[in-house]
Amino acid sequence: MAESKVKIDQVSKIFGPKPKSVIAQVRDGKSKADILEETGHTVGVYNASMEIQEGEIFVIMGLSGSGKSTLIRCFNLLNKPTDGAIYVDGENIVDYNSSQLKKFRQEKIAMVFQHFGLFDHRTVLENIEYGLEIKNIPKEKRRQTAQENLEVVGLKGYEDKYPDELSGGMQQRVGLARALANDPDILLMDEPFSALDPLIRREMQLELLDIQERLKKTIVFITHDVNEAFKLGDRVAVMKDGKVVQVGSPEAILENPANDYISDFIKDIDRSKILQAENVMIKPNALVSLKDGLKVAIKEMEENGISSVFVVDRSRHLKGIVTIDEAITGIKEKKSLEDVLSTDVTTVSREEYVSDLIPKALESKYPLAVVNQDNKLEGFILRVHVLSGLVAEDVNESKEYHGYTN
């Protein structure tokens, strides 16, 4: 794997009169509560490590007090870690002196805040210009860049308004445009949508995905909302009491929660919007080739105890499906496999969400076939898999339980 964009290496952030004095105890693995009791120091972030890849949306999720906001402020040293190292493009930013840090903040990283952090004495356009202004970019040029970014977030026409004249959602768009105007590699977003009402929040989430599609930034996104985390995150880190409990893709976390805390956390989540076809599909172990003929097909079905089997050509391109009844009738009537083959199989791609599979599974009388762009069969999905994917703690377990019968 390529060098990661950001590497957080055993970072701790301790608050109190003498933070450094507590490092040893953190390293020894003493609990946060004990440290507070014995020394009066609060451990905000406890020995956190993670690697963030270029171009991904990395979500850090946790309840309030879990240290997520403290951690994200370590990424641009608004909080200087008490211990540990943070590598960005291979350089340890914790060792930066003040002019290096200034340059780093001006060029590589920008932040969006929960309550927007806008300058209410400046107009919308002047807010967006701020990052460029302090880099002493000529006025004409920064006006133009600001204007472009204003349009990216869809606020054209609001240039000369003041932030207080805008709604919350619009204010956060200004915050986003201000961060983007600097053209940073890394975008830090500290609960950016938490202060917005649900409708606007959903809209902003989609827009963020949209913008990310075009700009391909490395985004670190903080939230306390599981649904938001799993919707946006390419990978998610779950934090509790300052510690990172689990890091992984949303699907991986759903399928294998590291502990009860995370299971609890993800209980209420709408799994159908996270799990995709590939998470619930089954790799076909019984396949019939066109030239095999009906007898082989029947034998395959009998051996595997299934009532229908997919038919493919030599390079696994999907041709159709044949059921056991049709096959037996076919033999009696001396028909070939090609004759009895039904071709109205519903095909889906690996990436389709379970929520989209539900209606398809209901309408189709056969299992859904999962195929790639070349119509090559990759797996299949039974109705029961769709359902079990929604409720089961462990999808694989349910697959085994329900077997391959339709």
Place this chain on the structure above:
Amino acid sequence: MGDFPDIQSNLGEYVSNFVDFLDSALAGLFDFIFFISSRTINGIEGFLDFLPWWLFLILIFLLGWYFKSVWSGVLYAFFIFLVGTFGLWSEMMMTISIVLSAVIICLVIGIPLGVWMAFSKGFSTVMRPILDAMQTMPSFVYLIPAIFFFGLGNVSAIFATLIYALPPVIRLTELAIRGVDPEVVESAQSFGSSRWQMLTKVQLPQALPTIMAGVNQTTMMALAMVVIASMVGAQGLGEQVLISINRIDIALGFEAGISIVFLAIIIDRVTGGVADRFQKHRRAK
């Protein structure tokens, strides 16, 4: 008997010696302050004297109109006109120049001190009791060293006024800078602002409405000092009040007194209007 035992301390004498010491040791500094203050007063007074009386009335009207309303403008101009009819025009000009000079010097000293206090807890801790003392010490007390340092005259008056009127602008500047929303400060930091950019582009503009409230208070307190300051030789309306006391001249006393009230109203409304202006774009907080 309940007499106090014969124990004496000579704090007053020490202070007196200290003032003597200051006068000789810091003569250069006092000359410098004298120079700056008298130049400021003379500059402003020269300018006001140079203005024809009607132009001054128009200026007052425009100020009132711009910051309040047309009728305020008319009223303020009428007040000033009335003072003229009392025969106190040049005295009023003198008073305005003393007050303005004092306020300008207060701001030049006070705002940086307030900023410094906001940034340094240690400095703030040191300054606080000093500011308390400046505000509570009876003003007659520091009239004496003022004469000592600067002699009788307008400069002494300004010095005394400074001590009395400086604390509000310092305190409110500190409060205002500390009160800037931490997330706003963080966001400025996150873009890589230098300390100076942060102060001038974010903290001071954000703090301005509160600082303006401090300016308003400082101005009012400077005006409140004009009568007391006349005891060390300040000219102007305060001097007229003092004279009227000595002569038991009710007519003069009332005219000079009401003139001060008029000035107070105008200055308060106008500086308050300026503060409101700054507040304008930040209603929904």
